[in-house]
Amino acid sequence: MPTTRSGTAIEAVNLGKTYGRGEKAVRALNGVSFAVPTGVVFGLLGPNGAGKSTAVRILSTLSKPDSGTATVAGFDVRRDPARARRAIGYVSQKPAFDPMATGRENLVLSGRVYGLSRRDARERARELLTRFGLGDAADRLAGKWSGGMQRKLDVAMGLVHRPRVLFLDEPTTGLDPEARAGLWAEIDRLAADDGLTVLLTTHYLEEADRLAARLVIVDAGRVVAEGSPEQLKNELHGDSVQVELAAGDAGDARHRARHAVGAVPGVADVTVDGGVLRARVGNGAAALPGVLAALDAAGVVPTAITMARPSLDDVYLRHAGRAFREADRTEGVLV
Ligand SMILES: Nc1ncnc2c1ncn2[C@@H]1O[C@H](COP(=O)(O)OP(=O)(O)OP(=O)(O)O)[C@@H](O)[C@H]1O
Structure with a gap:
């Protein structure tokens, strides 16, 4: 696999993105840079509207930056989007599964979309259903599953083509504490057992603290702090x-x-x-x-x-100059 730097799975350099024009223009990213080591869970932490989804959409080739460059699994997302896309899995904030199909059918269809043969798609679906503990519910309509199981199905669908890098955009939003803990355990295992690089966006400080080996805190389109949660807390x-x-x-x-x-x-x-x-x-x-x-x-x-x-709350306050919860209630930076 080509690499930009040995051991670096994702590299974002000076990404900029503005939505809209004139008085209504919103600068979602204002020169965001970070590097994600291979095989870890990396957190992109920030309040609502900080620019996390915009960054992930650019890194997963769904959107183009106005400025800056990015490589994922060694592929430049602007110059080589097709190859970058094959190396990544993307799980959006919105559910991607079809509620009127069973869990197994959803996974098989996903596999077919990624070009697997019918036989390989079935085999991969079986593997993933077992891997995520969804085997018993496999042949029931996904729309009838619990929220936690549906989220796991979304993640499994993002893994069908064996990507090297997985993007999870706010994976636990809306889940109850038990389902959230279940998904956390799965995300941990993806990096620890499977060697996958996981980039996770979240606006839950606790989630970033619990899961991320390293993280960046994004605020109003800028990176305000970077390091491991321990490192960042110890600095205070x-x-x-x-x-x-x-x-x-x-x-x-x-x-x-x-x-x-x-x-x-x-x-x-x-x-x-x-x-x-x-x-x-x-x-x-x-x-x-x-x-x-x-x-x-x-x-x-x-x-x-x-x-x-000190908690990540304190880290955020120190670097962003306002309390996280306060920032989470306000949104957007007018240019
Ligand atoms: N398609 C769009 N058109 C106009 N403005 C947008 C668009 N997408 C995002 N924005 C604005 O850009 C800013 C960054 O949004 P983004 O969704 O990247 O933030 P976020 O950190 O992911 O927030 P959230 O946690 O709420 O999803 C916000 O002010 C948002 O309103």
Whole structure:
């Protein structure tokens, strides 16, 4: 297999993409670069509208960038899209299976679309149904399956032609926690057992933390941080303090709390979002009395205080300058 650099399965260099024109133009990607090592789960993490799907659509040859270059499995996605396409599997946010066909029929049809003989397509369908634990339901209509099983079927359909790189766009959106955990285990196995390179987009911080060996955080069309989840969290020294404010505390009390805690020596990055105040401190235990005294002086009574090692939430806040949940509610960057 051709490679751009030894051990690199995906390389994006300076990708740019703007939708629309004039006043309504939206810059979805603004010079995005990253490299994905072969055989790992790589996370593209960002809030709604950050540009994740746009990046994946370009890398999987479904859309063209306005600027920049990208290679997947060693093939340039613009100059050699047909060969790039054969090397990749793409599982979109939207279901791809036919609900009126059985799981097996869906997989066989997918195999035929990819040019497998009828016999090979049947054999591959059998393999994948077993692999994903879908054997028992194989001959029932896919439309009647549970959400978790349907998602697994979508992933299996993306693997029918044995791609080397698999793109999963928001694979667990809409799944309940149990189905999500089931799919996480499958995604883990794809890289660990099958040596597949998986590029996963998600707006769940926890999902990226749990699955990705490496990740980039994308915000408003730019990469704001890159590394392994551990590395990124370790770069933030100290602890994260979370103060839950009483439900009745209105904007004024929240503002006072934010101001008071921000003035405590050693406290940084104070945000208040949805009744929760977050801050970073050098040493949580040492800073706690000062934080409590400041809240008391401001007339704010917290309902709970927790201290924890930094999370990807804190990483995002540090690099994007706003809380992830806040960013997830807003969308789009007008040019
Ligand atoms: N076809 C399109 N036409 C116009 N604007 C678009 C189009 N596709 C995406 N956008 C805009 O480009 C920006 C990036 O969208 P994109 O779907 O890539 O983000 P995302 O990070 O995948 O978000 P989500 O998690 O909501 O899918 C958003 O502001 C979106 O509204």
